[in-house]
Amino acid sequence: MLTSNDVRDDEAMQERHVTQLTDVGEDIILSTHDLHVFYGQHEALFEGDLQFANHKITALIGPSGSGKSTFLRSLNRMNDRIATVTGQIMYRGVDVNQPAIDVYEMRRRVGMVFQRPNPFAKSIYDNIAFALQLRGVTDRHQLDEIVETSLRQAALWDQVKDELNKSALALSGGQAQRLCIARAIAVKPDILLLDEPASALDPVSTSQLEDTLLDLKQKYTIIIVTHNMQQAARISDYTAFFNAGRVLEYDTTSQIFTNPQVKITSDYVSGNFG
Amino acid sequence: MKSTQQLERQLKRHSKAARLESWGRFISFSALLLIVAVVVGIIGFVASKGIATFATNHVSLWDFLTEKTWNPNIKDAHGNPEVGALPMIVGSFLITILSAIVATPFAIGTAVFMNEISPNRGAKILQPVTELLVGIPSVVYGFIGLSVVVPVTRAVFGGSGFGILSGTCVLFVMILPTVTSMSTDALKAVPRYYREASLALGATQWQTIYKVVLRAATPGLMTAVVFGMARAFGEALAVQMVIGNAALMPSSLVAPASTLTSVLTTGIGNTVMGSLQNNALWSLALVLLLMSLVFNLIIRLIGRKGRMQA
Numbered sequence A: 001m002l003t004s005n006d007v008r009d010d011e012a013m014q015e016r017h018v019t020q021l022t023d024v025g026e027d028i029i030l031s032t033h034d035l036h037v038f039y040g041q042h043e044a045l046f047e048g049d050l051q052f053a054n055h056k057i058t059a060l061i062g063p064s065g066s067g068k069s070t071f072l073r074s075l076n077r078m079n080d081r082i083a084t085v086t087g088q089i090m091y092r093g094v095d096v097n098q099p100a101i102d103v104y105e106m107r108r109r110v111g112m113v114f115q116r117p118n119p120f121a122k123s124i125y126d127n128i129a130f131a132l133q134l135r136g137v138t139d140r141h142q143l144d145e146i147v148e149t150s151l152r153q154a155a156l157w158d159q160v161k162d163e164l165n166k167s168a169l170a171l172s173g174g175q176a177q178r179l180c181i182a183r184a185i186a187v188k189p190d191i192l193l194l195d196e197p198a199s200a201l202d203p204v205s206t207s208q209l210e211d212t213l214l215d216l217k218q219k220y221t222i223i224i225v226t227h228n229m230q231q232a233a234r235i236s237d238y239t240a241f242f243n244a245g246r247v248l249e250y251d252t253t254s255q256i257f258t259n260p261q262v263k264i265t266s267d268y269v270s271g272n273f274g
Numbered sequence B: 001m002k003s004t005q006q007l008e009r010q011l012k013r014h015s016k017a018a019r020l021e022s023w024g025r026f027i028s029f030s031a032l033l034l035i036v037a038v039v040v041g042i043i044g045f046v047a048s049k050g051i052a053t054f055a056t057n058h059v060s061l062w063d064f065l066t067e068k069t070w071n072p073n074i075k076d077a078h079g080n081p082e083v084g085a086l087p088m089i090v091g092s093f094l095i096t097i098l099s100a101i102v103a104t105p106f107a108i109g110t111a112v113f114m115n116e117i118s119p120n121r122g123a124k125i126l127q128p129v130t131e132l133l134v135g136i137p138s139v140v141y142g143f144i145g146l147s148v149v150v151p152v153t154r155a156v157f158g159g160s161g162f163g164i165l166s167g168t169c170v171l172f173v174m175i176l177p178t179v180t181s182m183s184t185d186a187l188k189a190v191p192r193y194y195r196e197a198s199l200a201l202g203a204t205q206w207q208t209i210y211k212v213v214l215r216a217a218t219p220g221l222m223t224a225v226v227f228g229m230a231r232a233f234g235e236a237l238a239v240q241m242v243i244g245n246a247a248l249m250p251s252s253l254v255a256p257a258s259t260l261t262s263v264l265t266t267g268i269g270n271t272v273m274g275s276l277q278n279n280a281l282w283s284l285a286l287v288l289l290l291m292s293l294v295f296n297l298i299i300r301l302i303g304r305k306g307r308m309q310a
């Protein structure tokens, strides 16, 4: 149980329960303030006010179309050319949702892994070296070293260490997704955003991926969108429940799953949604 | 027992659908046979005619491919007819390669703009324009070449204005729309998630285009260029109007020259079937045919390689 809960009602008179993590003494690395996202005229996110704790895993759950991906993609400005994002995204004290921000530098610090494993049609090695080479790293030893550590962190090294020059497209779905994680962490980001990274994977690969994420927590802050309640419960420290473009509840994961404050949340996590 | 027999009868009955099915299969198979017969017929015909130069008129294949004098009406000092096709072969290749070299950057640049940089404007303006340009008949291009490109070449470089350079200019404009729209298709075929992956890794849009999109589209882009080259190689009318039609080794880009196609179109009406002059032209046609087969083969090879990578 958290001591300080902030229950607010908005215009829609919706029941909400969004915990301020600063109140529970968390070290906040990223937070959003009054974030609105519009696809043309269509407003897909009405108000996203969330705080993310350093070196913790935060899960974003909620029904399809509730704006989880929209929110996540706004965090590293992937919606730049697609949607209009207003409001503040404070990353270590800097508002990164302003035009003056160098999005390319920003995305190095806030990496992203997508729902569908999307390795490039290059070798395993080149996939990981890609982002480093963009930044002018040419030293072969340095590249070799980073490729190895990234693959190790993504728990893929032992399986591919003898075939780094093989095409990444030959990997299985689970391996490919872990390659994508290795690729994202090769540039040593601060935060890793994952949008349903396990939805295309079988149960074994999924559980391996979850183990990997739990390991990565030591080094990175992880924000993960998932439809899999058990997954959210297993790996995350905090969970945010999205519904119809709003964050309705945000709390520790155990609280969300065992003692949700909002009716819709409790319906959703217990599977009675609809 | 009775119901089994009934079921069997029902299942074995030749229904109307089944009869229609076999009839349809027969029609499409006949159509296929006809097309195969036509293709085989054309190749066989051109080949038999084209080989006659060497079999009947005893011209050596080597001389045909390497001699520089084309004058089938005259015999040389040894009594051999002068059917050296090298000037035309060189002319054809030169004009094809040059126009492809000039057209490729423009085509890819335009495709990148239409697809990556400004998809809205690209779809609204450039796409219809490109498609319109593809449909313009080649005689129109030739005519514009004759009345604009040739005089300009003449004014700038001197000489008659007819030659490889003018031919290249006309072909460049002619193949540009084809290569552009095929390049656009190649870029469109690159999955959106490649671009997202690259951008999410902090690549700029230019880096994404250059290092990811163009790389992934390379087989498609190569196919586009080879397709353009095949079109340039086979184009007759427009080239014939601006190249000068002199069966000479091109001494410069602005000297009158000729290509396999231009010699064919200018000469074929003036010869008698079965004569050496006529057979020699058929040999040129055979070279053309073989070359277009080679182009096709290249396109297929690229396609297969691309599929293997993907």
Ligand SMILES: Nc1ncnc2c1ncn2[C@@H]1O[C@H](COP(=O)(O)OP(=O)(O)OP(=O)(O)O)[C@@H](O)[C@H]1O
Binding pocket: A039, A042, A044, A062, A063, A064, A065, A066, A067, A068, A069, A070, A071, A082
């Ligand atoms: N590129 C886009 N253009 C226009 N509208 C979009 C776009 N992407 C999402 N939307 C809309 O925004 C709303 C939120 O979509 P979003 O993809 O964020 O939902 P989600 O919670 O991630 O759903 P899912 O669980 O199915 O992935 C939906 O109404 C959707 O139709």
Ligand SMILES: [Mg+2]
Binding pocket: A068, A069, A070, A195
């Ligand atoms: Mg989504």
